[in-house]
Every structure is written in structure tokens, then in C-alpha cells.
Amino acid sequence: MRSILTLSVAVVLLGSLIACGGGSGGGGGSTSGSATGGGTTATSTAGGTTTAGNRFTIGPAGGTFTAASGAVKLTAPPNAVASGTKTVFVSPVAIAPGPQSGEDYVPNSGWSLTPTTFSKGVQLTFGFPTTALPDNGRIFQYVGNRWSPVATFIDRAAKTATVPSVGTVSDFAVFSYPNGDWDCSAPGTFWYRGFTLNLPDSGLAAPVKPSEITPAPPADWVAVPHGSYAISHNRYSVVLPGRGAIATIQIPAGFVPADNWGLLRTFQKVVNQGTQPFVPTLDPVAQTATTSINEMGHLGYAWSLAYFSHPVKVDWVRQTSTTWEVYTQDAGHLQSTLLYTLQIGPVEAQGVVLDGGFRMDDHAYIGHKLGSGSQPTSGSVVSIDASSGNVIDLLPINADSGWYLGGLQTVRCSRSGTSTRVAVAIRFVNNANTQVRDQLIAFTPGVAGVDVLKDETRAIGAMGPYKACDVGPNGEVLAFVDMAQVLYKAGGSQTIYSYDRDDEVLRTASISPSGSSVLYFNRNGDARVINLATSTSYEPYPVGLGAHWAHNDNYLVLDGGNVFTMIDVRTHTNNFTIPRTPSGAAHVAVVR
Secondary structure, three states: OOOEEEOOOOOOOOOOOOOOOOOOOOOOOOOOOOOOOOOEEEEEEOOOOOOOOOOEOOOOEEEEEEEEOOOEEEEEOOOOOOOOEEEEEEEEEEOOOOEEEOOEEEOOOOEEEEEEEEEEEEEEEEOOOOOOOOOOEEEEEEEEEEEEOOOEEEEEOOEEEEEEEEEEEEEEEEEEOOOOOOOOOOOEEEEOEEEEEEEOOOOOOEEEEEEEEOOOOOOOEEOOOOOOOEEEEEOOOOOOOOOOOOOEEEEOOOOOOOOHHHEEEEEEOOOOEEOOOOEEEEEEEEOOEEHHHHHOOOOOOOOOOEEEEOOOOOEEEEEOOOOOEEEEEOOOOOEEEEEEEEEEHHHHHHOOOEEEEOOOOOOEEEEEOOOOOOOEEEEOOOEOOOOOOOOOEEEEOOOOOOOOEEEEEEEEOOOOOOOOOEEEEEEEEEEEEEEEEEEEEEEOOOOOOOOOEEEEEEEEEEEEOOEEEOOOOOOOOOEEEEEEEEEEOEEEEEEEEOOOOOHHHHHEEEEOOOOOOEEOOOOOEEEEEEEOOOOOOEEEOOOOOOEEOOOOOOOOEEEOOOOEEEOOOOOEEEEEEOOOOOOOEEEEEEOO
């Protein structure tokens, strides 16, 4: 009994046919001349001899030859004939062959060529201008007193079928299963409605039945109508060597919004490997998406073409040795736009340290600077324009008499339209270097007053400095203080997690877009998400310190050098990737 291998494929052909290993529609070699005299003359363009009758005379130079009014074309590489010449006569098959292994002969599709062996493989292309060539048609060759299928690449638009390479020519004809099954026993191109499967290097052992299905995409994904197909055969999972397989689907116009086009993905399901999304090659003009199936090494049993419902844009900062560059990666429109370039040399020359905190609504970073000398007594919190480099003092910081500023660090929410509150971690040191005073404060630029959230004096070396980790959308402050992640909000504070040691890994945490959850790392360095209302926590996915909240509380985003990876925290899965350009060291500012 057959098992169902479902191919819901989002696959795009950049043309009407994906042909590999020899081309399609007679590709390869030079363009042949046209036959004359009602198909009584064979012509060639390189090598060989033009002779009367339907025959090819091929010499060592090789070339492209046509016969039978262009219905048969042979392309021979140089030295396919080692010496002298070989003559191949061409004529229609005189007697229609009977069914072969359950497949019927396609009328008027057979051609008889003089049995001839070549030193190198030659390519044959058969045209069918007046014959109804079925989508599941395969070319068979008569060799050794039997008809056997050979690699067949069909070009429906050109009405041709190509055999990319054969060492011996003889009789050829097209056969097909009357029930619509595919004969995939040899490489080739296979069609069903708007779906194309190309096997460039290897075939399958059993017939395959294609069908269209209704998929069930993951949450937040929208299935593309007529974008999912199934195949069934007698094996659960098929390993495809070489280039595997290439699948293409013609997407009906108007079914994918322009803002989501670049977020089309194909979801392949393979036994014991689960469902994984792949980034197809997209052609918005031709409305196609093409996916190589060999990335997992298997021909899966479930494929679904769907687009992510949110038109994702990622604002991110690329750091070079001389600049901080702000880009917007528009995933839906497949665009990367450079918005601002900051020359960091002039900024650093003013003693300014950039802490990050880029926001699109004021196109500025947040940072700080300290006064001169080894024991500066003053400093300030500053903003830095992302384009001009203009530095604006936001809040002066002054040490009391007998103390100096040992360090400053700032943070703010990076989401436009949210609270503009800035959190500052300050360390004062007494002039004798025996005591430290750590403060955590918060203020809103342009608004009078400073909130002191934590203030503690202790012996130097007793505890590491505070770190302001994040500011939430409503002005909440998340900070690492006294070996704990603590959230400061209206009405008091909430300890997120306590540690038994001080480690830089543990000093990383962030507040979700809604302010209802916090991403932090436990004492083992494993990521955790905690719901602030219920205090329940879970591991979202194995992520590192570069994890950042995405557009809502359901997703995290990771920077992988050339891609952004979206993590679904509800299902604890690596959901999908977004290609990023240009590559290089980066920091996600915000996903919107």
C-alpha cells in the first residue's frame, strides 16, 4: 500500500522549465538550421555534412543537426565521432509499440534512428507541434529488445522533450500512465497543474501520483491558494543524491500581498526530521517561487507554500572599524536600505562612548562621556545623531566631594512611539579607592526630575557594578543589581531571577514589546522567558546573547551574520530566516 508523501511546495521556476544536466528544449550546442523540402533534408551548423534525405552525417567536429522539418534535433559535442563520419537515418516509427509496464504509447511520438554508438554522449530533442504531449509523458528508448525510460526534460511552452545525453541512438517514443502517475524511474521534469518537479540527477524506484492538497500552515502563516501539492509512492522518505530535486509552483496573481512577497516560505516535512522552512528563489514578475529540495537530502512527504502574515522590517546597526551604519531590512519587499552613517572617530574624539539604544523616531543613539583625568568628577548622558554625529547633553552626572566617577552606562527602549525614559547605571568611587557607591537612576529627557531606583554604598570589590539592561515600552527599568535581574516599575520592583555569581552572561536581559514578559539567562547561560503576571518561565529555544525581541511577544530574532532568524517562543522552534544584506557584524535595533 502506498504511503502519502505530501509535497506542498512553494517553488518557483525562473522560466517555464527547470532543466539540469543538459538543458531543456534542445539547449546546448549551436542553433540549427531549418529543414527544407518538406522534411527531406537534414541540415547542420557545425561539422558533419548536409545530405539528401532525413539523415545526419556527423564528423569529429560535432555540431547541431535537425531533421524531419525540425521535429528531431541532435547535438553532438566535438569528438563524439572519433574519426571519419557516422550517418544516422531518421524516420517515424513504422509500427506503434504496445503498452510498456502499464504505460501507453503517445500516438505519433515515435522516431526511429539508425542504431549508432558515439564516443561521447549526444543530446536529442523531439518536437511535438501537432501531438498532444501529456504532462506526465516520458521518453523511452528501444535498447536490447525492450523499451526503457530515459531522462526526459519537457518544455511545455516549446512543445519539446529533451534527452540530455545518450551514448547510443536507436528508436525513441513517448509513453505515459493513463491514470496521470509520473514515471520517475529516470531523471527529468514532471508536471501537474501549476506544479513542476525536476529531478536533475536521479530518479525514483516507483511511480508517483501527484495531487493538489489543502495545507495547514503554522500559526501566523497564510497558505497560498493552489500553492500546495502532494505526491504518493511506496516509500516514506527518499534520499536524493547529487542535486536532489527542484520544485516550482506558479503562484496565481493577487494571492500574495506585495508587502509579504519576500516572506514566502516552503515548509518541508520529512520523516524523523520534522517540518522545516526554506527560503525559495522568488520572481515577483513571473509570480513564481523555486526551492531546491536537496538541502535536507530527502524528498519530503509534506510541503506547504505560505507567507508570514506580518510584513516584517528589521532596523539594524552594522559596525565597521570607522562607522556605525543603520539599515532597514524590508523582508517583504526584499530590500535593504542604508539610512544613516555615523563616523565614530569624531564622536570618540569628544570622549563619547556609544551605548547603543538607536531609535528611528529621533534617529539617534544613547551614550555617555566622562570628564578628563584618571579620577573624573563629572560626566553626562548624551544622545548622538546617527547621521550628523551631533552630541547633545541630556543629563549631567556629578560626583560628591571626595568621590569620582568610576563608570557610566546607559540604555533606553529602542521602539518608536514608546517611553523615552533613559536608565543609567553609575559607579562612584571614593578618592581613597576603598569604597564604591552604585546608583541606578532613570529620567525622561526634557522632563524635570530624576528617579533614584537603587543607591548602595559598600566596600570596593564586594560586588560588581549595576547594569541597566533595558527600558520597557511604559518606562519600566530592567537592571542587574546585587547578582539579580530586577524589574523596577510603578508601585515597586520585581525580582526576575537571582544568581549565585556575577557573570557578564547573566547581565543580559530585555523586556518584550508589550512589557508583559522578560528574556533573561539562567545561571547556566540558558535563555529563559518569564511571564511577569504568572511568574512562569520556559526555555524558548537555544539562543545566545544576541537574542532580541521581534515585533511582538511571540517571536525572538537572532543575527546570524547573513540572516536574521525568527524564533517562535510559543512552539520553541526555529521558525524561519530572513536574508540580510550586507553581511558583517551587526546589532538588531528593533523589528517592526
